[in-house]
Amino acid sequence: MTSRLFAVCFAANEPLRVARFWSAILGREVVDDPQHGVMLLPRDETDFRLRFPSTSEPKVVQNRAHIELTSDSLEHQRQTVARALELGARHVDVGQLPEESHVVLGDPDGNEFCVLGPGNTFLAGCGFLGDLACDGSQAVGYFWSQALGWPLVWDQDQETAIQSPRGGPKIAWGGPPLMPNGGRDRVTFDVAPGVGDEPRAEVDRLLSLGATRVGEGHDGTVVLADPDGTEFRVLTPR
Template sequence: MTSELEALCFDANDPLRLARFWAGVLGREVADDGLVLLPSDDTGFRIRFAPTHEQKTVPNQMHFDLTSASLEEQQETVARALELGGRHIDIGQLPEELHVVLADPEGNEFCLIEPGNNFLADTGFIGALSSDGSQEVGYFWSKALDWPLVWDQDQETAIQSPRGGSKITWGGPPVRAKTGKNRLHFDLAPPADGDQQAEVDRLVALGATHIDIGQGDVSWVVMADPDGNEFCVLAPR
């Protein structure tokens, strides 16, 4: 039995502040420690915030695409994000494009997608985790999570849980050269009756590798997907 996507983890210089920002934007409930946003009805994963001293210097490999039911709702979400400490940024978007590009208080990019986007029509508020990545890595994650491909054209790929919710997308080539550790990564959780080592072996067979990021003696296993993006395999819950 395959692991589930337990959490999306943000590296943060001020984890509590970033957790409060995203709780406010997404309307998520916060766990007792204040650093975990609990799953919503339309996404099955948590969002965690972990401390780091590293500063953000390059665009993230992955960002949220947030959906809107109307232009008014899009504008309300923009206003809420700005009030909570977000800001407008320019990543080369064209004036005629209707999505709004913002950054959170630590510079993590995200997009507010205009209403009527057919690709995100069957998703929740977090319409997609939009990722820079190869076709190969899209195929890897489809097999790793046992999520079917819902898009596979021109080397662009996307997967979605059979239960619905957020999609994970990869834009295909050219893929930016990786510099340093990603600030966002996945935490995978084997089932309660699962075997962590067996799951690690399965992921290696699919194309993942073991990596050392200085984690030391911990209960989770740090790995990288075929594009070199870090992820963790947790001990069974």
């Protein structure tokens, strides 16, 4: 048994505006998601589905996870940054140094993301959406590798990364020192039991891997937390 990563969720005050921004950046279709606002469909089986559930809570602290976009050249990086700013992004200071080659922006809802310079070997072959870079421990990287059945493609100095066996974007965790939680995470995972798997048995398996039970969502989903305390949802078939 393994869970499927159904979606990476970015809670947003203006879900449709944020979804349209990312649709224009990534070239993906926006669809209605009656239970959870709006969603971007993946372009192929290796892409993350992106979900934008609505929240009334203002964004007050830096997210503990962010998208990283790759560049083929300095001109490609410049064009991506210019396009993002045109669509409503803004420059964000998260303590980056002037000599660093990446550009840090915030989407229209303030969610941080990076436009990397060319020559990033770590994300070679991952595509334009290179990875979801997370603040997190080595233990949480191990947990998600087992939970999703995705192999570890990096495990060094307490930094970890996993990638679907089909390829595509990575999910990476930077290791210590960890940022304070700062309250409820706006970037979370929705996972679904594998085809034919019984949801309750899959929840029990995730608990045995180190998750903790938080409660139930209003739609009958099971809310768990990973070993770092970041909540995620286990979807139930409808």
